[in-house]
Amino acid sequence: MEKMSEPTPAMSPEEFRKYAHEVVDWMADYLADVRRYPVLSKAEPGALTDRLPHEGPESGESMDTILNDFFREVVPGLTHWNHPRFFGYFSVSASGPGILGEMITSVLNINGMLWRTSPAVTELEQVTLDWIRQWIGLPEGTFGIIHDTASIGVLHAILAAREKACPEVRKDGTHPPMTLYASEHAHSSIAKSALGAGIGQENIRLVRSDAEFRMDADELERLIEQDRTAGRLPFFVAATLGTTSATSVDPLPRIIEIAKKHGMWLHVDGAYAGVAAMLDEYRHHFAGIDQADSVIVNPHKWLFTPIDLSILYLKDKELMKKSVAIETPAYLKAAEHPRALNYSEYGLALGRRFRSLKLWFVLRYFGRQGIANIIRNHIQWVQEVAKQIDAHPDFEVVAPTPFSLVCFRYKGTDQDNQRLIAEVNETGHAFLSGTMLGGRFVIRMTVGNVAATRDDVQSTWQLIQKCAERMKAAV
């Protein structure tokens, strides 16, 4: 036998134990003190890059050194998404039980590609996704599968829809012009994924919206008919319930009618707001969701589950499987059993993290009522502040607030509003983002963090007014 090189031992379990306890204390302190951090990092582009070595280390370093560098060099460059006053984009949260789930997932390091590669990983995904299915009102028999992001989830919905409308594309890659429809306020990932699937930019229709930023269904129907007349194949329409810019709700019942009439795939994007279907008083926004061919809900958005975990629900599981079907390679052949689901057969990715564990922890720790209470509070706090904003002479709310996002403007120029956001963010107290609605720049404030309080919302509204007054005085 050849001479072995010196082994560098793996970190021993006892060394791991020591550092993991230290890290846990830092994590608990972080959760306790997170409001002390400025939400948005003030780092300059390239600052961290310039402070780190341009070449990797030749020899190993101690975990003390590494952790110290993390605290000293990396933390100042972080924007704190788990801060309760992160009100930009969509506010998300890693709740305690979700983090505990991630910790266990990381030490197990399981790849649940096939049922046999870890039976419990597959079955826990099936069970937890079925709980949520019931809670949001999807029919029994609906198939659920976890993807990392809604972007990759909607890619899969498009692939299944493409398979249904034109199975030839999978055989020889040819297809007639296939057209896809979504609101101009739909998430950008729908268009991106359509490009990926080979649909082509010219065949993506971003349907104009009405005064409340909901898809104009008459316009949708007009576009579909125009495309049919021109010999194109309308195959996919996405209705967004809770759009990214304004959380507007597309008119699902009308869109269902149109999709049915034209034999099209109906996708519902509930990535952010879908969980609100659990609450009786908000369920009316989701009427018809049970008729969708596919639905996306992201527990990593408004269900207190650490990033990443996005659920794709599908009415027709077999169509999904067929749309990505290749001959099973020999190294993956597994005995077939009607109750042994091989999740990797239903998507492009072979590898699958044990993502459902954190979701199971979250669902059980809070329970349906607990989750509903938190979501209800978020919506009520936002609707409360929306009234206050609209009542203020210098501000106006510019869109309905069906969920936990308020879009508003300082009554001034777009530049004033951009400056106002920048000044609020500069304080470090809260983070707001902006968007364009109806041709005007508006401020977005969205509440979704599990640890957020009414006071977080109110203190930020106070701050916004203060910044606006200062801005006014400076003119």
Place this chain on the structure above:
Amino acid sequence: MEKMSEPTPAMSPEEFRKYAHEVVDWMADYLADVRRYPVLSKAEPGALTDRLPHEGPESGESMDTILNDFFREVVPGLTHWNHPRFFGYFSVSASGPGILGEMITSVLNINGMLWRTSPAVTELEQVTLDWIRQWIGLPEGTFGIIHDTASIGVLHAILAAREKACPEVRKDGTHPPMTLYASEHAHSSIAKSALGAGIGQENIRLVRSDAEFRMDADELERLIEQDRTAGRLPFFVAATLGTTSATSVDPLPRIIEIAKKHGMWLHVDGAYAGVAAMLDEYRHHFAGIDQADSVIVNPHKWLFTPIDLSILYLKDKELMKKSVAIETPAYLKAAEHPRALNYSEYGLALGRRFRSLKLWFVLRYFGRQGIANIIRNHIQWVQEVAKQIDAHPDFEVVAPTPFSLVCFRYKGTDQDNQRLIAEVNETGHAFLSGTMLGGRFVIRMTVGNVAATRDDVQSTWQLIQKCAERMKAAV
């Protein structure tokens, strides 16, 4: 203001601290005792499903109850991928520093979609990927990006290649028949992703391999010429350095020549073996890798980094961006700065976990030499046992062992070999998987776990012999 519902408080930082310390002790115990677990779960299909409630809980439950249920109900249904004697598929590992990184990532819960959404997340990804780039011999200026899996990574490589060969496809979705080539032993995700990108099954060429399971380059060239003559557009060839079944190494220098001659995109799949390019004595397998248009290396395979983290390297960053380019939505518009990279513009997914932190911890904790030593040991232990297997009268090694996988057969029927695997796996001591090579069923044994020892390999070889003797005696 409307009446608020009773808030269910988030888990308090102190409650989190208590349970997180408990969980860390379980994790450290797991790492210390993992060899006591049967590697492959003995659960029956549906067993866990039947033991869990079919409806989610109405009210919240205590973390004690939830963790107890995890230990009692879920753990027996797990196959232990982090077990040092998990020798099936590809052996992977979550090393201590990698797990510490995952823990911190989960509490921060950052989405690094844009530079500004967390500057350090973007820059740490750039820095760590550049370290590995240097270590495996890719040219300066190569662009690296993390995807969850190699499957999604190669989808992106195909999209960039499609954009280069036929930019029209992104405009109107039409294209001539575009053909793609990979060895018959290439990973299944290449064909799957090609289907996803709309290439069509009939345009995917799985090139036959030689007696050592390497792509037959003459056959590749013949197929390309045949396709060109027939008016098809050969656009993409994947060379695998370390195939899934046999870790065979496709003849890269010849494939480069052919790809260049025909103006095709050259992709190198080094998902498993790519890290071995860090070792001088194995670098010859990777000669030419610097000329590839895209390269995949998975730190979550053989670089001790918890699942998931796959790197896609690209020569032409701008082509990748163009291939998924849509108009930037208003809610994502960010100030431009030459040093502020917005990673989400280079892929389909908008959301991006802080995956580079665990990689940074791993690279620094082990250092280049430490990593090289562990990989070198794995290869030497496998090459040692391969000699022993081949010297045994009842066994034969059926493929070269360039890396840490040995493919071998018990000299009997395919059924005998399947039975032998089943008997070894049944003991719980180790996990082996199988594949087909040259029309025969063969046993795969691969070493890749950071905590594996020579004794793990040798004791399993003893066990294999014992099981084979028992089988022989029973005839």
